[in-house]
Amino acid sequence: xxxxxxxxxxxxxxxxxxxxxxxxITTLTIAIVEQTMIRRADRQALAVVExxxxxxxxxxxxxxxxxxxxxxxxxxxxxxxxxxxxxxxEDPQWLDRLRGGLDxxxxxxxxxxxxxxxxxxxxxxxxxxRRFEGSSVRDRDWFEKSQDRPxxxxxxxxxxxxxxxxxxxxxxxRFIDIxxxxxxxxxxxxxxxxxxxxxxxxxxxxxLLPDRVDAQSAEAIIARRDGLIIAGPQALRNTKLPPAVxxxxxxxxxxxxxxxxxxLEWPGxxxxxxxxxxxxxxxxxxxxxQWIAVARWSSEAAHAETGAWRWRAFLLAVPIFLxxxxxxxxxxxxxxxxxxxxTRAARAAAEGQPWALAAGRPRARELxxxxxxxxxxxxxxxxxxxxxxxxxxxxxxxxxxxxxxLRGALAAQVEAGPATAGATAGRGxxxxxxxxxxxxxxxxxxxxxxxxxxxxxxxxxxAQARRLLDTADALQPVLDDxxxxxxxxxxxxxxTPRPFRLSDLVERCIGTARPLADAKGxxxxxxxxxxxxxxxxxxxxRMQQIVTSLLTGLVRQTAAARVRLTVSIEAAAGTRLDxxxxxxxxxxxxxxxxxxxxxxxxxxxxxxxxxxALGGRLDxxxxxxxxxxxxxxxxxxxxxxxxxxxxxxAAERPGLRILLVDDVAINRxxxxxxxxTGQNVLDEAGDGEDAVRLAAEGGYDLILMDRFMPGMDGxxxxxxxxxxxxxxxxxxxxxxxxxAAGSDLxxxxxxxxxxxxxxxxxxxxxQALLASLTAAAAAVPTPDPAPDLQAADRLRRSLGExxxxxxxxxxxxxxxxxxxxxxxxxVADDTDEIVRVAHMIAGTSGSFGHPSLSQEAHALQRxxxxxxxxxxxxxxxxxLARSTAEAARRxxxxxxxxx
Numbered sequence: 001x002x003x004x005x006x007x008x009x010x011x012x013x014x015x016x017x018x019x020x021x022x023x024x025i026t027t028l029t030i031a032i033v034e035q036t037m038i039r040r041a042d043r044q045a046l047a048v049v050e051x052x053x054x055x056x057x058x059x060x061x062x063x064x065x066x067x068x069x070x071x072x073x074x075x076x077x078x079x080x081x082x083x084x085x086x087x088x089x090e091d092p093q094w095l096d097r098l099r100g101g102l103d104x105x106x107x108x109x110x111x112x113x114x115x116x117x118x119x120x121x122x123x124x125x126x127x128x129x130r131r132f133e134g135s136s137v138r139d140r141d142w143f144e145k146s147q148d149r150p151x152x153x154x155x156x157x158x159x160x161x162x163x164x165x166x167x168x169x170x171x172x173x174r175f176i177d178i179x180x181x182x183x184x185x186x187x188x189x190x191x192x193x194x195x196x197x198x199x200x201x202x203x204x205x206x207x208l209l210p211d212r213v214d215a216q217s218a219e220a221i222i223a224r225r226d227g228l229i230i231a232g233p234q235a236l237r238n239t240k241l242p243p244a245v246x247x248x249x250x251x252x253x254x255x256x257x258x259x260x261x262x263x264l265e266w267p268g269x270x271x272x273x274x275x276x277x278x279x280x281x282x283x284x285x286x287x288x289x290q291w292i293a294v295a296r297w298s299s300e301a302a303h304a305e306t307g308a309w310r311w312r313a314f315l316l317a318v319p320i321f322l323x324x325x326x327x328x329x330x331x332x333x334x335x336x337x338x339x340x341x342x343t344r345a346a347r348a349a350a351e352g353q354p355w356a357l358a359a360g361r362p363r364a365r366e367l368x369x370x371x372x373x374x375x376x377x378x379x380x381x382x383x384x385x386x387x388x389x390x391x392x393x394x395x396x397x398x399x400x401x402x403x404x405x406l407r408g409a410l411a412a413q414v415e416a417g418p419a420t421a422g423a424t425a426g427r428g429x430x431x432x433x434x435x436x437x438x439x440x441x442x443x444x445x446x447x448x449x450x451x452x453x454x455x456x457x458x459x460x461x462x463a464q465a466r467r468l469l470d471t472a473d474a475l476q477p478v479l480d481d482x483x484x485x486x487x488x489x490x491x492x493x494x495x496t497p498r499p500f501r502l503s504d505l506v507e508r509c510i511g512t513a514r515p516l517a518d519a520k521g522x523x524x525x526x527x528x529x530x531x532x533x534x535x536x537x538x539x540x541x542r543m544q545q546i547v548t549s550l551l552t553g554l555v556r557q558t559a560a561a562r563v564r565l566t567v568s569i570e571a572a573a574g575t576r577l578d579x580x581x582x583x584x585x586x587x588x589x590x591x592x593x594x595x596x597x598x599x600x601x602x603x604x605x606x607x608x609x610x611x612x613a614l615g616g617r618l619d620x621x622x623x624x625x626x627x628x629x630x631x632x633x634x635x636x637x638x639x640x641x642x643x644x645x646x647x648x649x650a651a652e653r654p655g656l657r658i659l660l661v662d663d664v665a666i667n668r669x670x671x672x673x674x675x676x677t678g679q680n681v682l683d684e685a686g687d688g689e690d691a692v693r694l695a696a697e698g699g700y701d702l703i704l705m706d707r708f709m710p711g712m713d714g715x716x717x718x719x720x721x722x723x724x725x726x727x728x729x730x731x732x733x734x735x736x737x738x739x740a741a742g743s744d745l746x747x748x749x750x751x752x753x754x755x756x757x758x759x760x761x762x763x764x765x766x767q768a769l770l771a772s773l774t775a776a777a778a779a780v781p782t783p784d785p786a787p788d789l790q791a792a793d794r795l796r797r798s799l800g801e802x803x804x805x806x807x808x809x810x811x812x813x814x815x816x817x818x819x820x821x822x823x824x825x826x827v828a829d830d831t832d833e834i835v836r837v838a839h840m841i842a843g844t845s846g847s848f849g850h851p852s853l854s855q856e857a858h859a860l861q862r863x864x865x866x867x868x869x870x871x872x873x874x875x876x877x878x879x880l881a882r883s884t885a886e887a888a889r890r891x892x893x894x895x896x897x898x899x
Contacts, residue, residue, distance in 0.1 A: 014332045018332065026321060037305075038306055041303050041306050045297055045302035046274055048276075048297060050260070050278075051295075053276035053277050056278070056295065057259070063201065064280075064288065065288075067195070068178055070105070070109075075180035078191075079185075081094065083184040095125065102128045112196070113198045114129055114161055114164075115128045118143065118192045118193075122138030129161070137194075142178075142194060151178070151179040151287070153176060153178070154176070154224070155174050155175070157173070173198070177194070178197055179193070180194075202222060218295050221241075221294035223241050225292065229241065245262070245264075258278075263275070266296070271298060273298055273299060274296070275294065495542065495613060497638070498540060499536070499640060501535060502528060503534055505547070506565065507526075508544055509526075512548045512551075517555050520555060522561065526564070531569055532568065532569055533640070543635055546633055546635070549603045554584075562585065564584055566580075568580045576637075577636070578636055578637075581632065582632040582633075583632075611633050614636065616636055619632040656680050657680070658700065658704065659694055660672060660684045661687075661688070661690075661691040661717065662686070662709070663686055663709040668686075672684070688709055688716055688720075689711065689712050701732070702770075703731055703733045704736055704757075707756075714735055714736075715747065727865075732773065733753045734757055735756040736761065749844050808891055808894075809891075811844070811845075811888075812888045815885065815888035818840060821837050822834060822881035822884065829874065831864065834860070835864045837877075841853065841880065860880055
């Protein structure tokens with residue numbers, strides 16, 4: 001319990017958790033409210049700028065309309081006077097009255113910079129600025145455009161009149177031209193009343209605008225329809241409105257146009273603004289200016305209130321947090337008080353001290369019940385630990401006694417040699433019985449130990465459980481050796497001679513024993529007699545197992561500082577050599593003697609059995625008391641040519657791209673381990689659908705296909721892959737099945753598989769398959785080797801005559817169908833289909849006793865892979881169709897002939 005001192009108590013942890021929860025809830029609430037306020041501020045800001053833009057547009061429309069209407073009424077009055085006759089225009093008194101009317105209009109609205117009356121010939125005869133009278137205005141734009149209808153122009157800079165105009169600001173003088181035609185009663189033109197309205201008129205309206213809306217910091221802007229800003233903040237004049245504002249405006253103004261508002265980043269500022277825009281409405285009767293009224297409000301100003309509220313909310317959250325946390329802490333303290341009592345009582349009980357729960361509290365009874373249950377649990381674990389210790393002690397004694405008996409008996413047999421050869425007939429059942437007796441008990445003990453390691457909190461119990469598992473691991477090699485001896489006695493040791501290099505074998509044996517030798521501080525050395533050829537042929541795997549067993553056995557038992565492996569020739573007869581592999585820890589110059597019978601071991605007996613299976617023998621009589629031990633094994637090998645090279649290893653073979661298809665993940669992992677040479681590229685599929693999809697992508701050199709899978713099985717997946725166009729449909733496919741013979745073999749071949757391998761897959765068979773594929777890919781196209789002519793006989797013997805006859809009938813149907821498919825593909829000029837059908841024939845016909853047909857189909861496939869012309873492929877398909885049909889007829893004739 002000392003390890004827990006200094007750590008925070010449960011109340012502190014719960015209080016911390018509750019405090020964090022309150023903080024999280026408060027922060028989340030503030031964030032939700034803040035987001036709500038932001039959305040509300042967004043809506044309000046958009047409404048403000050939209051309202052301000054609309055108000056500005058309406059004020060501009062109203063002010064301009066009043067000036068335009070005032071000028072039209074004055075023109076109508078002048079027209080009535082001129083209807084009396086042309087002489088009126090020449091009457092000095094009438095002209096004085098006209099000049100007086102122009103002056104009164106200018107006095108009533110001082111922003112009229114100029115007013116005047118122009119005759120139809122363009123001569124100004126009455127003007128508010130007298131010195132301009134008599135001048136011609138025919139070249140003015142407003143004169144030409146106001147002949148037929150009233151004219152309202154855009155903003156322009158003042159010309160020669162600028163010097164005569166009273167300035168209202170420091171800005172350049174700009175005008176808006178307004179002109180109205182004068183009509184007599186008969187409708188004829190009598191002249192034009194024109195005015196220059198000072199642009200300060202718009203500035204006055206914009207100055208009055210803030211008093212009409214809520215946002216005092218929002219800026220007012222006037223722009224033309226093309227986006228050019230003509231009034232507003234000085235920094236924005238003669239710049240363009242953002243495209244988003246123009247996009248919100250209709251192409252042409254109407255009386256019913258509505259304002260629009262949006263939020264955007266104003267170009268060149270890097271700041272966000274709420275922008276409202278409203279076009280000035282006009283109609284056919286009133287030619288309103290083509291302007292856009294715009295209101296702009298910065299996002300910072302619009303959300304200033306939200307930012308201030310955020311800080312006020314955090315300041316308010318502190319007292320709320322404290323007000324919630326303090327009552328919660330009181331509740332937590334009351335809840336954990338009982339657990340504290342239980343902890344103190346449990347600590348006292350663990351230290352062997354008397355303990356008792358406080359009486360008089362309502363929760364004492366529940367705590368007492370809980371503590372009683374804990375006490376019973378501890379007692380049960382102690383009892384189980386005692387039983388486990390006793391069982392472990394008994395098991396160790398039994399294993400020690402059995403091992404002593406077994407080693408003595410086996411060592412005596414090694415000592416007796418051939419004289420006791422007949423006794424091995426009864427050794428297999430004995431070894432099997434030993435394994436069956438010890439292994440279940442060992443597995444049971446190991447299972448109990450693992451359960452204690454997983455569930456027990458007691459460090460001492462866990463330590464004893466680990467010692468039990470270590471003991472079980474130490475016994476595992478003994479049981480494995482007894483199983484190997486059982487197989488040797490039963491004659492179940494296959495021997496497969498292969499070319500190899502002796503230097504490689506010795507290097508691997510030394511490498512296997514080196515970790516054990518390094519752990520004991522033993523030096524390993526190896527010497528090969530120069531007379532021994534390096535290129536040999538024998539079962540390298542079994543030889544390596546024998547020599548490694550002798551090496552590791554001697555390293556375990558030796559007390560010497562060095563163990564040496566020596567290889568020499570014991571006897572020679574032609575290419576047959578008897579090699580002597582001697583393992584010794586004897587000092588140099590020591591004389592050999594007879595090995596004591598008591599020093600035999602299980603590894604030595606195993607080596608003797610494997611040597612006998614290879615046709616060799618074990619010589620364990622090379623020892624002298626006090627001088628070390630020497631054990632020799634004589635094994636027969638065949639010497640290869642002087643320049644012989646070992647068979648190509650998996651690592652030396654060119655890499656292949658292989659697709660592994662199996663619905664069981666561990667099966668795919670096993671195959672991947674066997675195929676992972678560092679050269680091959682491996683892909684995996686867990687079902688038939690994935691296999692077909694990956695195969696369709698192409699690029700595979702081999703597909704290993706499980707026969708039985710849920711959903712789409714291996715047969716259906718193979719059929720669909722064979723139906724793929726191009727090289728993907730011709731990829732070699734080998735099936736994996738637990739019954740790679742009989743009708744299952746025939747079914748796999750008929751589905752389009754190139755071969756079938758039985759589960760569990762043998763590594764040598766798998767490597768042989770890869771070697772054949774690599775050789776086929778590297779070879780220059782040559783005629784196929786003759787197929788196995790005994791395939792049909794093997795299939796007949798495997799199935800029986802009746803089943804084989806049924807399969808022959810199926811082959812006849814298959815041959816007729818494939819011949820027809822070939823003929824149709826030739827007519828359709830479909831070379832991919834020709835090659836696909838040829839692949840089916842090649843993989844099936846040889847198994848049913850038609851080697852020439854299989855060879856012809858293989859030759860057609862090779863021609864297609866070599867890129868032969870399409871005409872040659874079609875001709876080959878035509879010949880193969882005839883040969884296939886002929887094979888079907890021969891089968892039918894054989895079936896019709898009585899046996």
